[in-house]
Amino acid sequence: MDDLRAQVDRRLREFVERQLHTPGGAEFEPLRTAAADLLSGGKRLRPAFCYWGWRAAGGTDEPGVFTAAASLELLQASALVHDDVMDKSDLRRGMPAAHRRFETLHGKSGWQGSAEQFGEGAAILLGNLLLIWSGEMWRTSGLPPESLAAAQPVHDHMRTELMCGQYLDLLEQAAGENTVESALRVALYKSGKYSVEHPLRLGLVLAAGKLEPWMDELCTAYGTRVGIAFQQRDDILGVFGDPARTGKPAGDDLREGKRTMLVARTLAAASAHQASTVRGLLGDRHLDERGVATLREIIEGTGALRECEDLIGDYLTEALAALEQAPITPEARAALADLAVAATSRRT
Amino acid sequence: MDDLRAQVDRRLREFVERQLHTPGGAEFEPLRTAAADLLSGGKRLRPAFCYWGWRAAGGTDEPGVFTAAASLELLQASALVHDDVMDKSDLRRGMPAAHRRFETLHGKSGWQGSAEQFGEGAAILLGNLLLIWSGEMWRTSGLPPESLAAAQPVHDHMRTELMCGQYLDLLEQAAGENTVESALRVALYKSGKYSVEHPLRLGLVLAAGKLEPWMDELCTAYGTRVGIAFQQRDDILGVFGDPARTGKPAGDDLREGKRTMLVARTLAAASAHQASTVRGLLGDRHLDERGVATLREIIEGTGALRECEDLIGDYLTEALAALEQAPITPEARAALADLAVAATSRRT
Numbered sequence: 001m002d003d004l005r006a007q008v009d010r011r012l013r014e015f016v017e018r019q020l021h022t023p024g025g026a027e028f029e030p031l032r033t034a035a036a037d038l039l040s041g042g043k044r045l046r047p048a049f050c051y052w053g054w055r056a057a058g059g060t061d062e063p064g065v066f067t068a069a070a071s072l073e074l075l076q077a078s079a080l081v082h083d084d085v086m087d088k089s090d091l092r093r094g095m096p097a098a099h100r101r102f103e104t105l106h107g108k109s110g111w112q113g114s115a116e117q118f119g120e121g122a123a124i125l126l127g128n129l130l131l132i133w134s135g136e137m138w139r140t141s142g143l144p145p146e147s148l149a150a151a152q153p154v155h156d157h158m159r160t161e162l163m164c165g166q167y168l169d170l171l172e173q174a175a176g177e178n179t180v181e182s183a184l185r186v187a188l189y190k191s192g193k194y195s196v197e198h199p200l201r202l203g204l205v206l207a208a209g210k211l212e213p214w215m216d217e218l219c220t221a222y223g224t225r226v227g228i229a230f231q232q233r234d235d236i237l238g239v240f241g242d243p244a245r246t247g248k249p250a251g252d253d254l255r256e257g258k259r260t261m262l263v264a265r266t267l268a269a270a271s272a273h274q275a276s277t278v279r280g281l282l283g284d285r286h287l288d289e290r291g292v293a294t295l296r297e298i299i300e301g302t303g304a305l306r307e308c309e310d311l312i313g314d315y316l317t318e319a320l321a322a323l324e325q326a327p328i329t330p331e332a333r334a335a336l337a338d339l340a341v342a343a344t345s346r347r348t
Numbered sequence: 349m350d351d352l353r354a355q356v357d358r359r360l361r362e363f364v365e366r367q368l369h370t371p372g373g374a375e376f377e378p379l380r381t382a383a384a385d386l387l388s389g390g391k392r393l394r395p396a397f398c399y400w401g402w403r404a405a406g407g408t409d410e411p412g413v414f415t416a417a418a419s420l421e422l423l424q425a426s427a428l429v430h431d432d433v434m435d436k437s438d439l440r441r442g443m444p445a446a447h448r449r450f451e452t453l454h455g456k457s458g459w460q461g462s463a464e465q466f467g468e469g470a471a472i473l474l475g476n477l478l479l480i481w482s483g484e485m486w487r488t489s490g491l492p493p494e495s496l497a498a499a500q501p502v503h504d505h506m507r508t509e510l511m512c513g514q515y516l517d518l519l520e521q522a523a524g525e526n527t528v529e530s531a532l533r534v535a536l537y538k539s540g541k542y543s544v545e546h547p548l549r550l551g552l553v554l555a556a557g558k559l560e561p562w563m564d565e566l567c568t569a570y571g572t573r574v575g576i577a578f579q580q581r582d583d584i585l586g587v588f589g590d591p592a593r594t595g596k597p598a599g600d601d602l603r604e605g606k607r608t609m610l611v612a613r614t615l616a617a618a619s620a621h622q623a624s625t626v627r628g629l630l631g632d633r634h635l636d637e638r639g640v641a642t643l644r645e646i647i648e649g650t651g652a653l654r655e656c657e658d659l660i661g662d663y664l665t666e667a668l669a670a671l672e673q674a675p676i677t678p679e680a681r682a683a684l685a686d687l688a689v690a691a692t693s694r695r696t
Contacts, residue, residue, distance in 0.1 A: 020512065022509075025512075082476065086465070086469035121518050124475075128476075131479060132508060136504045161370075164370065167470060167473050171375055173460075174461050
């Protein structure tokens with residue numbers, strides 16, 4: 001796995017380094033640096049699911065698969081940059097969010113006009129570049145054209161679905177019922193499918209040239225479950241995570257008012273008084289440590305935290321059982337099992 | 349040309365109609381409707397340059413080329429949606445800009461949270477969908493894989509360059525020297541190349557499978573010149589255009605403080621007093637009819653308007669001369685000549 005990470009890291013560095021070298025293009029340096037800095041972090045989970053899907057379907061190590069897998073990090077980076085603009089977040093991976101970075105560039109340079117508007121505009125464009133590059137890196141990975149052609153519908157579907165998931169998330173914050181069911185749907189579309197299921201499916205189809213029934217079964221029984229558990233872990237980290245590890249302020253999701261599965265479970269189990277407290281504090285931009293502590297107590301006290309942890313455990317168990325049934329090599333089985341554990345028990 | 353437009357219109361309608369039909373996906377209807385409404389307008393210039401590039405290089409009429417050409421409208425629509433978010437514009441093609449549309453949806457629905465933030469978020473996602481779909485429609489056009497493979501580097505380059513051009517535009521507003529030269533560079537990257545030169549080049553390469561020297565010559569001698577003249581016309585319409593035709597309020601570019609070639613020429617030719625008036629009024633969000641009239645008088649009085657009109661005329665003449673030299677069929681020559689005139693003398 002360390003080797004996979006190194007392969008992915010190197011390819012991302014080299015790809016971004018090649019971009020934006022036009023004559024007199026020194027002014028694009030801040031875009032390239034912002035992309036490179038953002039891409040230097042990250043858990044590389046999506047490339048790993050893609051790579052091990054490829055190996056699970058009989059693919060052997062070759063340069064192209066590392067490049068194709070690495071391209072998924074560009075898509076993720078694009079989503080993060082735009083997400084931070086939409087949420088008006090300040091931090092990402094322990095560094096200023098891209099729009100804040102460009103806002104600071106504007107301020108430091110003493111430029112005219114609104115620094116905030118410049119920052120948001122530049123971040124929207126950076127996210128677009130990352131989105132465009134993810135497709136370009138995928139297609140120019142060096143894998144055979146027929147493999148890429150077979151996987152292209154999955155690739156297109158994944159990207160459209162990601163945007164739809166993000167839109168569902170906006171709707172859920174604005175108008176959602178905040179039921180466990182609706183929060184689960186958002187989690188599945190916004191994150192679960194594109195973090196685990198689709199990268200895995202891409203790897204499988206790239207290697208096999210088509211989706212065999214057992215692959216589809218694996219993507220659902222293992223991929224969907226790991227994806228949902230992954231997002232539940234994300235929900236928990238957004239409330240209880242250690243800022244030194246997550247790179248986000250403590251309780252940031254509470255301050256942003258995210259309507260997660262954890263919150264939905266809390267509201268479902270809360271007394272009238274507790275529910276009213278949660279509704280009053282959630283989304284308060286100026287929520288202090290005490291407010292965070294109050295919400296954490298309710299989330300623990302209602303049993304919602306325990307429920308989420310149990311669900312993660314159950315999903316992981318079921319996913320690993322499904323993995324046992326799949327006709328894949330012992331090596332791929334072991335790696336996908338490790339990945340499932342890593343994705344759902346992570347602390348960053 | 350009417351037939352080409354009908355072909356492009358139909359394909360865009362059909363493509364967008366096929367999107368976002370997931371189970372229980374009624375909530376995506378506003379995204380699809382916003383895309384369809386936006387795409388119902390537009391001059392279809394980019395598809396026309398692409399189509400006639402194809403014909404100029406010997407391509408014959410076939411369904412795939414209409415689809416590939418039409419996909420360029422999705423890229424343009426994506427840029428417009430994001431541009432309006434970045435500029436905080438209210439109107440586009442005579443209708444509310446996408447972010448205002450979603451803001452209204454939020455308000456009308458009585459949803460919670462900031463309607464403005466919801467509108468911007470949804471518009472960023474809509475722009476992303478249009479960007480993703482433009483690539484998907486291009487690749488699934490039905491043209492032979494080898495033609496698409498030959499044109500792909502041009503396609504990738506065009507999209508990255510468009511984002512860079514938009515970034516240059518942000519920089520020019522914030523920190524530019526506002527010289528004629530710097531304004532010309534922005535116009536070339538932001539609009540000229542991707543409106544004329546690249547669509548033309550795409551059509552040529554799609555048909556020929558490679559870029560012959562005469563094609564590159566045509567893209568520069570004809571394409572670049574028509575592209576710059578096209579953008580100069582845009583600058584003039586942004587100040588002197590008829591709102592009923594442009595779908596934008598009168599003098600909107602002045603209110604937004606756009607640092608166009610027209611403005612750069614005005615400042616270069618202005619007296620100290622005139623320059624100070626221009627700098628004082630340009631970018632005033634509340635600029636009234638009288639302010640617009642004052643700026644128009646200065647732009648005309650300094651001779652800047654005349655200069656821009658002359659430049660458009662010169663570029664058009666040179667482009668048409670270059671077209672005469674190209675080894676293409678009389679039919680393609682005539683159509684590209686008509687297109688050059690249409691692109692540079694348009695009133696919308």
